[in-house]
Every structure is written in C-alpha cells, then in structure tokens.
Amino acid sequence: METTTLWTGILLAALGCWLFKVVGMSVPKQVLERPAVSRVANLIPVALLAALVVVQVFAGDRELVLDARVLAAVYAVIALILRAPFLVVVFGAAGVAAAARLVS
Amino acid sequence: MTAEARQRRRIVADGLGVGLATGAYGLSFGAISVASGLDVAQTCALSLLVFTGASQFAFVGAIAAGGSPLSAAAAAFLLGSRNALYGIRLAPLLGWRGLRRTAAAHLVIDESTAMSVLRSTRDEARLGFLSTGLAVFALWNLATLIGAVVGNQLGDPRDYGLDAAVGAAFLALLWPRLREPGTAIPAAVSAVAAATLVPYSGPGVPILAAGVVAVVIGLVTTPPGAPKDGDPVVETQ
Known part of the structure; x- marks a missing residue:
C-alpha cells in the first residue's frame, strides 16, 4: 500500500512537472508578442540566472556561507x-x- | 573548417561540458534519494520522468522529512513551475511545433534554457538546447543509477569542485546578457531577493522568487503601448 502511494506521488510529480514545461512551450504567439509579455520573457532568464549564481555560490543548508x-x-x-x-x-x-x- | 562549423562545434562542446558538471550531481541525488527511503527503481523513475533537479531534491526531501507522497509531489510542482517560464522564452526561439515541441519540453531545465536563449540564430539555439539538454539527461540519469546503487562511496561531487563549476557555468551564461540595456538592475534585484530568501526557505524557492521579481519588474517597467524590444511592431489591440 505504502509503495503504491509513493509510486502515485512519483507519477503525479512527473506529470505535473512535464505539464508545466509543455504549457510554457505552448503559449500562443499572439500572447508572446504583447510588449509586457515580451519584456517579462526577456527578463526571466536573466533574473533566474542571477538567482542561480547566488544560490550556487553562497547557499548552504538554509544559510549563506x-x-x-x-x-x-x-x-x-x-x-x-x-x-x-x-x-x-x-x-x-x-x-x-x-x-x-x-x-x- | 568554416567559421560556422567551428561555432557549431563550440556550442556542442559547451553543452557537453555543462552536461558533465551538472550530470555528476545525479550521484548525489541517487544517494540521497535511496537514503530518504525510495528504492532504486523509484529513484531512477524520478530522474527519467520528472527530470528537473530542484523538484526531484524537493520530492525526496519531503519524503525524508516524513511527508506524504502527495505533499512531496506538491513540493515538486512548486519548483517545477519555473520551467513554464522558461518554455515561454524558448518556444518562439526554438520554433518547434506539435509532437516535436511536446517531446522537447521534457528537456526544458535551467541549463538547456540558459545555453540556448543567448544564441543569435534559431539553428544555434536549437543546437545549444539539444546538446545541453541531451547531455544533462543522459549523464543525470546514468549518475542517478550509480548513486542509487553505490551510495556515497564515489565521494562527494564537491570534493572535485563540481558545485563551483555549476555556479561558474551560470555566471558565464549570465555575463554577456548583463551588457544588454535594462538587464543589470533586474539581475541585481533578483540576486538580492534570492540571497535574502536562502535562510528562510527550502532549495529552489529563492530561484522561483527571482522569477516573480522578473515578472513584476517586467510589468512595471513596460510603458503602455511600447513596441516589443527591437521590433517595429504595429499595434493590434
């Protein structure tokens, strides 16, 4: 029983995470051409990369080191x-x- | 060799390098997952099917802390949501449709996105995305299996400095983008927001917060009716 629910959790996580990826890739072109969406879409990789650098360089276990x-x-x-x-x-x-x- | 062939070879080599540095972390994931109470098959299924590192670590972390599988899946969703933001940026760049786009979506992660969004042509963006995504996928899954079977016997990736390599890779990818107008301040605000949240949240949340910062700054700083960056767009509202 417990093994079954663990597998259910794994498959749910897989489905949900994959759906996020697919949904992002499927946003219609007309939406992407809106100025605000275009500006946000250009800033997201920059913002996430900056955060990834900070986390990779300074983050310990719930502390900055x-x-x-x-x-x-x-x-x-x-x-x-x-x-x-x-x-x-x-x-x-x-x-x-x-x-x-x-x-x- | 033509300049174009050299450039293509360099993009693939860079992708393989990122794949090596990131993929090695699968050793840690495999070992931690088994120590958290998952078996080898469940551990490998997470790497094969979920394939987004922060979500996987959050999942096994929640299980290790005694959480239910459903709460573990919820933690994985929370962190996986940033891949939707990546997809929004990647879709017009890669230009794939239908089944090919659905399959490519599985490879949308921090590294493959970073290695393709800074390319100047669609062809180079696809090459960067695929070489990085496939290299990370292959090595991450191989390393997960090894880590799950042998545990921590191969040593900590940190002993080889691989944690620093991943940080340096993200820094190298961010570097050229900081010269674009209007990116330095959002990058700095995101970095500060992420650093501030590190002591108060689990792994991945600071990154997600940076995504929120980008959305807010983007919406606030877009003048109404402004044309798309660099494009002479005719407004159709």
Missing part, C-alpha cells in the same frame, strides 16, 4: 573579463574550488 566556491567565483569573473572560453571558466572554477578545499 563563504567557502571555496567564492574563490572559484572570483576566478570565474577574472576569466570572463579576460574572455576565456566557456569550458575554461567552468572547469577552471572546479579546479580552484577543489584545490582550495585540499589545502584548507
């Missing part, structure tokens, strides 16, 4: 200013964080 990830982010900013290729930014940051944790 300063650790090796901050050093990695500083490296990433410098690499971006120097126009380093994407993969150099990404895996260089991993290397900085791993090295910082090794010595700390």
